[in-house]
Amino acid sequence: MTDLKPKILIVDDERLNIRLLYEGLKDEYQIIVGSTGRDAIRLATKELPDLVLLDIGLDDISGHEVCKALKANPTTKNIPIIFVTAQDTYEDELKGLELGAIDYFRKPFSIPLVRVRVRNQIELKRKTDMLQYLSSIDGLTGLANRRQFDEHLSSTVRYADRQHRGLCLLMIDIDRFKQYNDLYGHVRGDDALKVVARVLKKCAARPLDFIARFGGEEFIILLTDSSPEEGALVAERIREQVEKLFIPHEGSEYGFLSVSVGVANIKPDVGEHIDERAFVEHADTCLYFAKESGRNRVISEDFELQIKPNSKK
Numbered sequence: 647m648t649d650l651k652p653k654i655l656i657v658d659d660e661r662l663n664i665r666l667l668y669e670g671l672k673d674e675y676q677i678i679v680g681s682t683g684r685d686a687i688r689l690a691t692k693e694l695p696d697l698v699l700l701d702i703g704l705d706d707i708s709g710h711e712v713c714k715a716l717k718a719n720p721t722t723k724n725i726p727i728i729f730v731t732a733q734d735t736y737e738d739e740l741k742g743l744e745l746g747a748i749d750y751f752r753k754p755f756s757i758p759l760v761r762v763r764v765r766n767q768i769e770l771k772r773k774t775d776m777l778q779y780l781s782s783i784d785g786l787t788g789l790a791n792r793r794q795f796d797e798h799l800s801s802t803v804r805y806a807d808r809q810h811r812g813l814c815l816l817m818i819d820i821d822r823f824k825q826y827n828d829l830y831g832h833v834r835g836d837d838a839l840k841v842v843a844r845v846l847k848k849c850a851a852r853p854l855d856f857i858a859r860f861g862g863e864e865f866i867i868l869l870t871d872s873s874p875e876e877g878a879l880v881a882e883r884i885r886e887q888v889e890k891l892f893i894p895h896e897g898s899e900y901g902f903l904s905v906s907v908g909v910a911n912i913k914p915d916v917g918e919h920i921d922e923r924a925f926v927e928h929a930d931t932c933l934y935f936a937k938e939s940g941r942n943r944v945i946s947e948d949f950e951l952q953i954k955p956n957s958k959k
């Protein structure tokens with residue numbers, strides 16, 4: 647069974663200190679312990695604790711250096727760090743706080759005080775995590791929002807650039823959605839957006855597939871390590887699955903709800919620098935051509951797909 651208690655990493659080179667903190671906190675938290683600076687960096691990166699209690703005077707790498715390393719790493723930079731130290735000069739405390747630590751415990755510490763301050767920091771972390779989550783999610787569909795997508799695109803493009811990997815970008819837009827809202831109302835319109843989001847999740851379900859609501863009735867999918875053929879196939883599967891829902895749409899030339907999809911590709915081993923804005927623009931241009939050439943179809947920038955929608959009125 648998974649332990650849902652918040653996780654605290656305690657790093658100290660004195661066993662007695664670890665023991666005192668462990669005994670004082672073990673009832674409310676999962677505790678992981680380490681005794682060196684290397685342990686601190688390794689365990690923080692692997693376990694992603696909710697809080698680190700970090701001794702400053704470690705033998706191999708000082709607590710200050712560990713703090714710097716954790717704050718410089720995007721994966722660990724938001725983990726709160728509290729310094730635990732016998733050093734009690736004003737300069738030490740200032741240095742620790744300037745490096746990004748959130749609090750400072752002096753040895754010998756009072757366990758009741760440690761408990762209260764740890765609880766406060768954990769509570770703050772929970773709220774910050776929740777805010778971060780809410781600011782990255784589209785409330786209607788539960789998909790990533792545009793903001794999260796932009797961040798993901800940036801890091802994925804950098805990865806693909808370094809590793810010469812293929813990427814496909816699918817831009818998906820519901821056809822005649824204004825008319826759909828006008829005919830059936832906004833609540834049904836919202837339902838349609840949720841249904842399309844479910845189709846996208848079903849059709850792009852590999853661990854590295856990233857789906858987001860790009861805005862309004864537009865969605866975007868980034869497929870990592872994928873060829874143009876794979877991108878076009880996923881796009882066509884999406885188009886077909888939405889069509890097969892047979893959701894009535896009297897304002898559409900097909901009689902049912904449909905989507906158009908534009909697909910842009912970055913091919914591996916091309917050796918050119920990838921421009922992420924141009925990548926999105928290419929997908930958007932293909933989507934535009936899909937709309938212009940009749941909707942309910944896929945246009946890929948790399949090859950023509952002969953898709954004949956079969957539900958014409």
Ligand SMILES: Nc1nc2c(ncn2[C@@H]2O[C@H](COP(=O)(O)OP(=O)(O)OP(=O)(O)O)[C@@H](O)[C@H]2O)c(=O)[nH]1
Nearest residue numbers: 819820821822823824825827832835836862863937
């Ligand atoms: N119900 C609902 N409608 C939305 C939402 N976001 C955007 N829309 C509507 O989506 C419609 C998009 O319309 P247009 O951009 O004109 O495009 P379209 O009618 O789909 O036409 P084509 O894209 O050319 O097929 C607008 O009427 C928006 O109000 C939403 O969250 N819920």
